[in-house]
Amino acid sequence: MTLTRQARPDGGRVSPSPRLDIALGQASDRGRKDINQDFHGACLPAEPQLSTKGTVVALADGISSSAVSHIASQTAVAGFLEDYYCTPDAWSVRKSAQRVLAAINAWLHSQTRQGEYRHDADRGYVCTFSALIIKSATAYLFHVGDARIYRLRGHDLEQLTRDHRLRVSADTSYLARALGVGPHLEIDYLALPLERGDLFILATDGVHEHIDAPRLGSLISEHEEALQAAAEGIIEQALARGSDDNLTVQLLRIDELPAPTVLEHSRQLTELPPAPLLESRAVFDGYTIERELHASSRSHVYLATDNECGERVVLKVPSIDQRQDLASLEHLMLEEWVARRLHSPHVVRAAPARQRRYLYAVNEFIEGQTLHQWMLDNPLPELQRVRDIVGQIAQGLRAFHRLDMLHQDLRPQNIMLDHAGTVKIIDFGSVRVAGIDEIDGGAPQNPVPGTVQYAAPEYFLGLGGSPRSDLFSLGVIAYQMLTGTLPYGTEVAKASTRTAQLRLGYRSALQYRQDLPVWLDEVLKRAVHPDPSKRYAALSEFTFDLCQPGGARLATQRPSLLERNPVAVWQSVALLLSVALLLALSRIAGS
Incomplete structure (x- = not known):
């Protein structure tokens, strides 16, 4: 049985160069059995899904001991092809596929548990499953x-998967792993x-147990230009070689590979000219420019009014120096994406x-002030207000993390507070998106994205970030709001080795704010630990502990005076030594 979705009827080929171009052939037969328990399918999508999600081929093989395994096979393949493309574009292939397969497995297992074969999994909704996803210049395999x-x-045929089958004897074996078993x-x-x-072959055991690798390669060579044949x-x-099982085979050949770009699906990068620098009161592409808000070496940001609806918006256009830089233009479009x-x-x-007639990004305008300005206006804020701001920032960050994104440039200048007190994260110029990284083909990233004062220590080791990297930045911001300074000063940017990072000395927040609870300092210290x-x-653990003592996880003893105020300790030591020296001198003089 088969299910195939194509972007257009083109004989199994999709997407002209320089985009991904593949050739596909697939066939299935019930063989000498009464029904075909195999099921296979392919999805060859159009843009933008071709770039953001890729091309998928998949097959499933039911087990002969089950009368319902053909339903399991069809459910697995059809469900995977349907649900994979419904996952967020920002998710990586691995996360998307594994989430979908976990849901399919749970459904199949529950059907068995609710049916008459709940005590015999070999007669329930069970099947094998193998899928190949081609996205940009990478192949992703999922197999059970x-x-x-x-x-x-070339002429080298390599088996990429291993059989999850245990052989008890020469004639007896059973599946060790399959969909729906548990x-x-x-x-x-x-x-x-x-x-x-590259040519990929997906085959069920009814095929590969009766055709060895050399013969498989020669059969494909005989029909090199006609994969269906x-x-x-x-x-x-x-x-002909005696197979008595269902038989299914899928052939997929890579004819063209795309040139990797961050937003490969965006026509605007190649078809639209970069927006020009703008002047106040100018009418541009349906917007009236009010004034320039910010200018940097990367971009110019303007406050404008949308002439269609009257709403105020923020326009970001590339700077003069960045107009010929494709990577910079990609990042500009990525922000709006x-x-x-x-x-x-x-x-x-x-x-x-x-x-649009030009390339630029447009976001909502937030009437208010940056967190940086708020901190200048509130040098000694109430603890509860800090908790409220940090909690709102954490909620915004969770929206990124749920979609496999990292902000990577969290700092007071990139956080806005509106007049109602709502906190919003802005500026996505350094955002890392797992799904887009796959399209980018693993191109080198800036090892220290964002602003060094708030960047996590692992970036200075040349390592990639994680949600804990964004948490570090949030911890630094919380610390700075309370103390007006940074927990490690400027030393983090200088620590480019593990050894140097182990020597980083956390400055207790109690040095600057004696009114803070002792346990709160332990919370901040953990949030900004150099080791991720x-x-x-x-993030929820951090914001929870920020509001109350963390019980057994945190120290209950008040830190020593040396930790809270080392300057005072050494001043006291110096005073005692001076007194001791004076007493010793007076005794010598008296003698």
Whole structure:
């Protein structure tokens, strides 16, 4: 049985160069059995899904001991092809596929548990599953069971998966892993770089147990330009060699690879000219420019009025120096791409989409002030107000993290407070998106994104970030709001080795604010720990502990005077030594 979705009827080929271009052939047969318990499918989407999610081929093989496993196979493949493309664009392939497969596995297992075969999984809703996802210049494999995925590169045929089958004897074996067997799924995952001409083969055991690798390669070579004929020939050959099982094979060849770009699906990068620098009162693309808000080497930001609806918006256009830099233009468009996918009252919104004649980004205008200005106006804020602001920032960050995004430039200048007291995160110029990184083909990233005073220590080691990196930045901001300074001063940026980071000395917040609870200092210290593994695991833990003592997790003893005020300690020591010296001198003089 088969399910195929194509962007257009083009004989199994999609997408002209320089985008991804593949050739596809697939065939299935019930063989000598009464029904075909195999199910296979493919989805060849149009843009933008071709770039953001990729092309998918998948097959499933039911087990002969079950009368309902053909339903499991169809559910697995059809459900995967449907639900994978419904996952957020920002999610990585691995996260998207594993989330979908976990849900399918749970559904299949529950159907067995609710049916007459709840005590015999081998007769329930169980099947093998193998999928290949081609996104940009990478192949992603997901596999459980005893079907196989091969790669033919030149004349070398390599098996990329392993069989999850245990053999008790020469004649007896059973599946060790499959979809629907248990409530939890363990699935093999592999990511491989692609080369033009790579050919992938997905085959059930009814095929690969009767055609060895050399014969498989020669059959494909005989039909090099007609993969559908090759797939049908492989089925015929396996039947002729005595296969008594269902037979399914899928062939996918990479004919062209895309040139990696951050926003490969965005026509605007190649079809629209960069917006010019703007003047006050100018009418531009349906907006009236009011004034310039900010200018930097990367961009110019303007306050404008949308002439269609009368709302005030913020326009960001590339600077003169960045107009020929494709990477900079990609990042500018990425900011709006990110804003359109985030839905949180604590993250700036993208303006409504409309037809444009130039390349620029548009977001909502927030009437208020930056957190940086608020901190200048409130040098000694109440603790509860700080907790409120930090909690709102954390809610905004969670919107990023749920979609596999990292902000990477969290700082007071990138946080706005409106007149109602609502906090919003702005400026997505350094945002890292897992799904977009895959399109980018692993291009080198700036090792220290954002502003060094708030960047997590791991960035200075050349390591990638994680949600705990954003948490570090939030911890620094919380500390700065309360104390007016930074927990490590400017030393973090100088610590570019593990050893140097271990020597970083946390400055107790109690040195600057004696009115703060002792346990609160421990909360801040943990949030900004140089080692990511020793920070809070989740933003919710940090904001929870920020509001009350953390029980056994935190020290209950008041820190020593040396920790709270080392200057006072050493001044006292110096005074005692001076007194002792004077007494000693007076005794010598008296004698």
